[in-house]
Amino acid sequence: MIKVEHLTKRYGTFTAVDDLSFEARHGEILGFLGPNGAGKTTTMRILTGFMPPTGGHATVAGYDVFTESMQVRHLVGYMPETVPLYPDMSVRGYLEFMAELRRIPNRRARVREALARVDMLDRAESLVRNLSKGLRQRVGLAQAIIHDPPVLILDEPTIGLDPRQVLAVRSLVRELGKDHTVMFSTHILSEAEQICDRVLIIHQGRAIAAGPPQTLRDELQKSGRVFVRIGGASTDAEELVALLERVPSVARVEAMDTGFAVTAWGGKDIRPAIARAVTEAGRPLLELRPLAMTLEDIFLEVTQVDDVEAGGA
Amino acid sequence: MNDHQAESRYEVPPPALTGSVWAIFKRELGQYFVSPIAYFVAFVILLIMGLAFNAYLEIWKDQRTTASAPALVGFFVSLMVFMAPLLTMRLLAEENREGTIELLLTMPVRDIDIVLGKFLGAWAYYTLLLLVTVVYQLILASVAQPDMGAAIASYIGAWLYGGASLAVGLMFSALTENQIVAGFLGLSALMVMFQANTFALSISDPNLRELVRALSTGTHYYRSFANGIVRLEDVLFFVFVMAGALFVAVRMVESRRWR
Known part of the structure; x- marks a missing residue:
C-alpha cells in the first residue's frame, strides 16, 4: 500500500531523509521508530502530499505522492503531530467541515460513525477549545478516519497523553489496523513492540533496521x-x-x-x-x-554504533 | 510494466468543478460571526458612519447644497485602509501558526481553493457591512432627493475597492504566522496605495510620477465612482489588484510546502 524508494529530503544543506526505502503491505501496522529529529515527520509529510521529496519517489495505493497528489490525499487519513484543530468550532462542525473538504457523500452518517469509533458521540457539540488533550487527539483521529481511507498515517498519536489515554489510543490503532494500513511514528519502543506488525527504525534519516518486532529482537540479540x-x-x-x-x-x-x-x-x-x-x-x-533484549536495547545499540561512526568521521 | 501499476488502484472521487471553495467560504464567513472581532468591526463602522452621516447632514443643511449619496460611501471607503487588514489578518496567519495549514494542504483541496474560499468569505462579510450602510441612504432619500444612479455607482466602486483591499490584506496574512505583523504590513501597504497620488507629487521624473499616480487606489475610486461614474478602466484596475494579490497569496501558501 505504501512503497517508498530511495526517498531523500534536504532542507538547504541539512538532509532530513536520506535514501530511505521501505514498504507497508495492505492491512499492516507499520511502526516508524526513531529519536526526535530522525526524519519521521518529514517522511510522513512527503507521503501525505504536504511537501515534495528532493529525490526518490513514493507511492500510496499505486499513486505517486507527487504527481498524483490529489488521489493520494483522498486515500490517506493523516493526523499530524500537533493535532490541527479549529478551537472555535464544535467537534461535529469540525468533522463536517473536514468531510465537506473531502467531498464525501453521507456526511452526517460518516461523522457519526467516526465519532462512535473514537467513542466521542457524547461530546459532539463541545467546542474544541474546551476539550482535554486526550479528547483532542481523538478528534484528530476521527478526522483521519472520516473518509474511511485505506491508508492511515499517524504522527506520534500518543504523545502528551496520560497513561490511560495512551492505552485507549493504542487499542484504537490496533483496531484500525485490522482493516486499514496504518503507519504510525513513535519514539516509545515498547509501544511499537506492542502494536506493530512490523517496525522500521530510522536514525538521521536512514533506515537502520526493519522487521517484525520479534524477528528484530532475535536477529539483533x-x-x-x-x-x-x-x-x-x-x-x-x-x-x-x-x-x-x-x-x-x-x-x-x-x-x-x-x-x-x-x-x-x-x-x-x-x-x-x-x-x-x-x-x-x-x-x-x-x-x-x-535477559531478553528489548527493542530499547537494540535501538540504543544500533544508534550508538551510528553515533560513534559519525563522531569518528 | 511498473510494479506500482500492478497494485489495484483505489477509486477516488472525481475532481469537483468548484473544488472545495464553497466549503472553505462557508466556514470563513461563519467564523466572522463566531469571533467577536467581526461584530466589533461592524459596530464600530456603523457608529463612525452614523457620526459622519450626522455631520454631512449638518454640512448640507448649512451650505444649502444638494445632499450627495456618494459622499457617505466615500467616507466608508476611506475607512477600509484600517478595516481591511483587521478583517483579513487572521485568515491565513492563524492557519500558519496553529498548524492547521498542514491539514488543509494534505486535504484533496487545491491551494487556490483555500485562498479563494477565504477571500470570498471575507468579501461576503464586507459586502454585508457595506449593505448595512444602505440604511443611511434610505434615511437620506426620505429627507432629500439624492441622485440614485450616483449612489449605485458609488456602491459598485466601494464593493470593488473593498475586494481589492481585502485581497491585499489576505496576501500579507499568507506571508506570516503573526496576525499583528500581517495586519500592520497590510495597513502600511493599503495606506501607501491609497495615498500614492499624493506621494507621487514628490517624484520629479514625470513618467514615474504618472505611473505611481496611476497605481493609487484612492484616485481610482474618488475620480470616478465617487462622482457617480462607472468607468471600465477603474473597474479593471481593482480587478487586477485583486487578481494580483490573490495570485501572490496562492504562491505564499504553496511556499509553505517547501519550508
Missing part, C-alpha cells in the same frame, strides 16, 4: 545474556563475580539489581554451565533466567 541471583551466608560480591567469571565462555559479569548480568561469548547458552558452577561451589542458586 547477538549476545547471550542471563541474569543470575545467588544466595547463601556470604554475599561477598567480589567472590561471586570471581566464581562466575571462572565459568567457561563467560565474557562479562556486571552487577544488576540484586544479582548479576552475565554475558557469554558468541551468544552461547551458558545457563547449564552457570548452574553447575554455582551448585558445585555449594551456593544456592536463587534465580537464573535469560
Whole structure:
C-alpha cells in the first residue's frame, strides 16, 4: 500500500531523509521508530502530499505522492503531530467541515460513525477549545478516519497523553489496523513492540533496521545474556563475580539489581554451565533466567554504533 | 510494466468543478460571526458612519447644497485602509501558526481553493457591512432627493475597492504566522496605495510620477465612482489588484510546502 524508494529530503544543506526505502503491505501496522529529529515527520509529510521529496519517489495505493497528489490525499487519513484543530468550532462542525473538504457523500452518517469509533458521540457539540488533550487527539483521529481511507498515517498519536489515554489510543490503532494500513511514528519502543506488525527504525534519516518486532529482537540479540541471583551466608560480591567469571565462555559479569548480568561469548547458552558452577561451589542458586533484549536495547545499540561512526568521521 | 501499476488502484472521487471553495467560504464567513472581532468591526463602522452621516447632514443643511449619496460611501471607503487588514489578518496567519495549514494542504483541496474560499468569505462579510450602510441612504432619500444612479455607482466602486483591499490584506496574512505583523504590513501597504497620488507629487521624473499616480487606489475610486461614474478602466484596475494579490497569496501558501 505504501512503497517508498530511495526517498531523500534536504532542507538547504541539512538532509532530513536520506535514501530511505521501505514498504507497508495492505492491512499492516507499520511502526516508524526513531529519536526526535530522525526524519519521521518529514517522511510522513512527503507521503501525505504536504511537501515534495528532493529525490526518490513514493507511492500510496499505486499513486505517486507527487504527481498524483490529489488521489493520494483522498486515500490517506493523516493526523499530524500537533493535532490541527479549529478551537472555535464544535467537534461535529469540525468533522463536517473536514468531510465537506473531502467531498464525501453521507456526511452526517460518516461523522457519526467516526465519532462512535473514537467513542466521542457524547461530546459532539463541545467546542474544541474546551476539550482535554486526550479528547483532542481523538478528534484528530476521527478526522483521519472520516473518509474511511485505506491508508492511515499517524504522527506520534500518543504523545502528551496520560497513561490511560495512551492505552485507549493504542487499542484504537490496533483496531484500525485490522482493516486499514496504518503507519504510525513513535519514539516509545515498547509501544511499537506492542502494536506493530512490523517496525522500521530510522536514525538521521536512514533506515537502520526493519522487521517484525520479534524477528528484530532475535536477529539483533547477538549476545547471550542471563541474569543470575545467588544466595547463601556470604554475599561477598567480589567472590561471586570471581566464581562466575571462572565459568567457561563467560565474557562479562556486571552487577544488576540484586544479582548479576552475565554475558557469554558468541551468544552461547551458558545457563547449564552457570548452574553447575554455582551448585558445585555449594551456593544456592536463587534465580537464573535469560535477559531478553528489548527493542530499547537494540535501538540504543544500533544508534550508538551510528553515533560513534559519525563522531569518528 | 511498473510494479506500482500492478497494485489495484483505489477509486477516488472525481475532481469537483468548484473544488472545495464553497466549503472553505462557508466556514470563513461563519467564523466572522463566531469571533467577536467581526461584530466589533461592524459596530464600530456603523457608529463612525452614523457620526459622519450626522455631520454631512449638518454640512448640507448649512451650505444649502444638494445632499450627495456618494459622499457617505466615500467616507466608508476611506475607512477600509484600517478595516481591511483587521478583517483579513487572521485568515491565513492563524492557519500558519496553529498548524492547521498542514491539514488543509494534505486535504484533496487545491491551494487556490483555500485562498479563494477565504477571500470570498471575507468579501461576503464586507459586502454585508457595506449593505448595512444602505440604511443611511434610505434615511437620506426620505429627507432629500439624492441622485440614485450616483449612489449605485458609488456602491459598485466601494464593493470593488473593498475586494481589492481585502485581497491585499489576505496576501500579507499568507506571508506570516503573526496576525499583528500581517495586519500592520497590510495597513502600511493599503495606506501607501491609497495615498500614492499624493506621494507621487514628490517624484520629479514625470513618467514615474504618472505611473505611481496611476497605481493609487484612492484616485481610482474618488475620480470616478465617487462622482457617480462607472468607468471600465477603474473597474479593471481593482480587478487586477485583486487578481494580483490573490495570485501572490496562492504562491505564499504553496511556499509553505517547501519550508
